[in-house]
Amino acid sequence: MKAINPQALHAAQERQSQLTKPMGSLGRLEDIAIWFAGRSGNAIPKRLQAAICVFAADHGVAAEGVSAFPAEVTAQMVTNFMHGGAAISVLARENQISLSIVDVGVKSDYPTPSNSVHGKLFRSPVCAGTANLRVTAAMSEAQMHKAWQIGVGSAMHGAELGKNLLIGGEMGIANTTSAAALICALTDAAPEDIVGLGTGIQATAHAHKIQVVKDALQRARAAGAVSAHDWLREVGGLEIAALAGFYTAAAEAGIPVLLDGFITTAAALVAVRANPAVGDWLLASHASQEQGHRRALAALDLTPVLDLGLRLGEASGAALALPIIQSALTLHREMATFTEAGVAAGAM
Numbered sequence: 504m505k506a507i508n509p510q511a512l513h514a515a516q517e518r519q520s521q522l523t524k525p526m527g528s529l530g531r532l533e534d535i536a537i538w539f540a541g542r543s544g545n546a547i548p549k550r551l552q553a554a555i556c557v558f559a560a561d562h563g564v565a566a567e568g569v570s571a572f573p574a575e576v577t578a579q580m581v582t583n584f585m586h587g588g589a590a591i592s593v594l595a596r597e598n599q600i601s602l603s604i605v606d607v608g609v610k611s612d613y614p615t616p617s618n619s620v621h622g623k624l625f626r627s628p629v630c631a632g633t634a635n636l637r638v639t640a641a642m643s644e645a646q647m648h649k650a651w652q653i654g655v656g657s658a659m660h661g662a663e664l665g666k667n668l669l670i671g672g673e674m675g676i677a678n679t680t681s682a683a684a685l686i687c688a689l690t691d692a693a694p695e696d697i698v699g700l701g702t703g704i705q706a707t708a709h710a711h712k713i714q715v716v717k718d719a720l721q722r723a724r725a726a727g728a729v730s731a732h733d734w735l736r737e738v739g740g741l742e743i744a745a746l747a748g749f750y751t752a753a754a755e756a757g758i759p760v761l762l763d764g765f766i767t768t769a770a771a772l773v774a775v776r777a778n779p780a781v782g783d784w785l786l787a788s789h790a791s792q793e794q795g796h797r798r799a800l801a802a803l804d805l806t807p808v809l810d811l812g813l814r815l816g817e818a819s820g821a822a823l824a825l826p827i828i829q830s831a832l833t834l835h836r837e838m839a840t841f842t843e844a845g846v847a848a849g850a851m
């Protein structure tokens with residue numbers, strides 16, 4: 504794992520104290536610039552060239568009625584991504600971020616799109632969605648490994664293209680059930696505090712979703728789940744395994760990662776529990792409306808940049824935070840120092 508560069512970090516801190524503003528007046532933006540300096544090994548980090556990979560997959564637990572939408576929507580949204588009509592399609596265009604959609608296990612059939620200008624589709628399903636995690640392991644060890652490696656490959660592809668920020672997103676009906684189960688298992692939180700409304704379920708379905716998560720945790724514990732990998736196999740998802748591999752490979756390549764919402768944070772938790780050094784490479788874009796997201800972020804010691812009441816996924820929150828993060832770096836790079844501008848520095 505690449506280490507943080509303390510010299511670059513300190514030099515960036517020093518530069519922040521010399522720029523023409525009262526120290527601390529740019530708040531979190533100052534911390535973000537210093538954070539990137541430490542990771543890039545450069546006191547004045549370059550402009551960010553970001554890539555988004557949205558991993559899509561289905562979940563057997565959808566059969567339990569834990570989502571407000573039918574499982575077919577996962578495949579339908581993949582088509583929507585390729586036609587440029589999804590929120591992330593719009594935000595990727597707006598902010599000029601490259602967009603890849605990776606099918607790691609979409610169950611329903613969908614047409615292979617003609618050459619899309621909105622994104623690239625990588626069709627590599629491991630299987631037709633996971634099994635119902637309430638009654639059996641979501642994945643086999645081999646399926647989990649395959650999905651993880653697809654994520655690794657996506658991050659390595661980003662590295663080859665010279666990307667210096669990697670953003671993972673997801674699409675998968677019922678994946679907030681899987682993510683909630685993982686967060687409970689890896690933080691010892693109670694399902695009542697973590698299970699949320701996902702796409703917008705009603706109170707009765709919410710009570711049932713809590714019970715589904717409780718049953719899954721009990722089943723997996725009885726099956727001997729201990730490690731982060733065990734939990735991922737038992738109650739995770741194919742897109743969550745791909746995201747965990749994506750984050751781990753990004754960290755290993757020394758490329759910072761910008762998290763999205765609830766599900767991507769659950770995947771990051773798996774990656775960090777499996778290899779704590781991954782945590783140094785993660786930034787949180789936003790606090791999702793999904794109950795339990797703030798707790799999951801706190802377990803990773805992350806503070807979100809935005810708090811807009813989002814609960815969409817698809818990497819939309821990360822795409823929205825990117826211009827602010829980019830501005831933090833541009834300010835750090837382009838502002839004049841007190842000496843350069845002939846402005847009197849205040850007492851420190």
Ligand SMILES: O=C(O)c1ccc[n+]([C@@H]2O[C@H](COP(=O)([O-])O)[C@@H](O)[C@H]2O)c1
Binds near residue numbers: 679764817
């Ligand atoms: O990222 C989030 O914070 C988030 C919160 C709630 C829902 N989602 C999205 O909604 C889908 C999962 O919701 P559900 O109700 O089907 O479990 C999945 O496609 C996610 O991208 C995403």
Ligand SMILES: Cc1cc2nc[nH]c2cc1C
Binds near residue numbers: 675702815
């Ligand atoms: C329409 C729709 C779009 C989504 N994008 C991410 N998750 C989603 C879930 C639904 C239901």
